[in-house]
Amino acid sequence: xxxxxxxxxxxxxxxxxxxxxxxxxxxxxxxxxxxxxxxxxxxxxxxxxxxxxxxxxxxxxxxxxxxxxxxxxxxxxxxxxxxxxxxxxxxxxxxxxxxxxxxxxxxxxxxxxxxxxxxxxxxxxxxxxxxxxxxxxxxxxxxxxxxxxxxxxxxxxxxxxxxxxxxxxxxxxxxxxxxxxxxxxxxxxxxxxxxxxxxxxxxxxxxxxxxxxxxxxxxxxxxxxxxxxxxxxxxxxxxxxxxxxxxxxxxxxxxxxxxxxxxxxxxxxxxxxxxxxxxxxxxxxxxxxxxxxxxxxxxxxxxxxxxxxxxxxxxxxxxxxxxxxxxxxxxxxxxxxxxxxxxxxxxxxxxxxxxxxxxxxxxx
Numbered sequence: 001x002x003x004x005x006x007x008x009x010x011x012x013x014x015x016x017x018x019x020x021x022x023x024x025x026x027x028x029x030x031x032x033x034x035x036x037x038x039x040x041x042x043x044x045x046x047x048x049x050x051x052x053x054x055x056x057x058x059x060x061x062x063x064x065x066x067x068x069x070x071x072x073x074x075x076x077x078x079x080x081x082x083x084x085x086x087x088x089x090x091x092x093x094x095x096x097x098x099x100x101x102x103x104x105x106x107x108x109x110x111x112x113x114x115x116x117x118x119x120x121x122x123x124x125x126x127x128x129x130x131x132x133x134x135x136x137x138x139x140x141x142x143x144x145x146x147x148x149x150x151x152x153x154x155x156x157x158x159x160x161x162x163x164x165x166x167x168x169x170x171x172x173x174x175x176x177x178x179x180x181x182x183x184x185x186x187x188x189x190x191x192x193x194x195x196x197x198x199x200x201x202x203x204x205x206x207x208x209x210x211x212x213x214x215x216x217x218x219x220x221x222x223x224x225x226x227x228x229x230x231x232x233x234x235x236x237x238x239x240x241x242x243x244x245x246x247x248x249x250x251x252x253x254x255x256x257x258x259x260x261x262x263x264x265x266x267x268x269x270x271x272x273x274x275x276x277x278x279x280x281x282x283x284x285x286x287x288x289x290x291x292x293x294x295x296x297x298x299x300x301x302x303x304x305x306x307x308x309x310x311x312x313x314x315x316x317x318x319x320x321x322x323x324x325x326x327x328x329x330x331x332x333x334x335x336x337x338x339x340x341x342x343x344x345x346x347x348x349x350x351x352x353x354x355x356x357x358x359x360x361x362x363x364x
Contacts, residue, residue, distance in 0.1 A: 144165065
């Protein structure tokens with residue numbers, strides 16, 4: 001009987017020991033798996049900002065599910081950084097530096113760059129919000145404009161901005177339209193259109209604004225064209241057909257002479273001039289060059305390395321050679337663009353309107 005009891009005790013001890021060993025083995029395996037798991041290592045290095053090590057782990061990982069878990073961990077970290085800035089727990093500089101550090105995760109730069117872009121947009125939104133708050137009591141219209149630029153991702157400020165917009169839209173519209181009406185009374189249709197177009201950008205789909213824009217469109221365009229015409233940096237003084245010889249046209253072809261004047265304080269290096277030709281009855285003609293087959297109603301003449309000093313003229317007794325049978329009696333011209341020696345350029349804003357008025361149409 002004692003032998004049976006002893007045997008039973010031994011069996012229990014053996015089974016217990018085996019269970020302990022088995023449990024230890026399982027625990028060891030779990031711990032090995034845990035501590036060698038690349039996702040855990042990646043997260044740990046990400047939290048400690050050991051980005052180079054995290055990048056190496058990600059690069060060396062081949063298992064798809066592990067990579068997705070790492071990407072999810074990164075997205076969580078990126079959202080934390082962004083939300084901390086949105087909630088003003090950290091400032092812009094800290095957030096930007098942290099995101100820039102994460103760019104060492106070279107294989108995940110696209111996601112990080114997207115977050116950096118979001119950070120920049122939110123910072124800009126916060127700046128607009130601050131500016132709007134400053135202007136609320138002194139300039140309602142400018143405050144309103146700044147509030148319309150607060151974005152939804154800037155969630156706390158966005159709620160306040162939208163409330164302000166809702167409560168002040170009619171006041172802002174009435175204020176601007178009153179200013180527009182005063183400009184119209186003073187015959188400033190360009191200024192009136194600029195104000196209305198600006199208003200139309202931040203109060204969209206408003207019939208009062210669009211109807212008012214339609215009303216003044218024709219007059220504002222006329223004033224704009226006249227303004228462009230009168231404020232040209234370089235103007236055409238005269239243009240004519242320069243006859244070099246009445247007998248030997250092939251050797252001494254007729255030329256289109258265009259004299260221009262530099263109205264600026266800068267020196268002209270190069271320019272282009274647009275020329276249109278007409279017959280004796282003032283009807284348009286295709287301009288036939290002496291050489292070349294690509295003729296058109298408009299001829300673009302080039303002036304290169306001309307060195308026209310401020311307030312000087314250029315172009316007398318020189319020009320662009322024509323075919324013998326050109327048939328042109330009259331010409332008109334306009335400077336299209338200019339390059340100055342200081343590197344700046346000028347594109348004549350009057351040019352497209354001038355061309356539309358005169359090209360392929362009788363001279364008037």
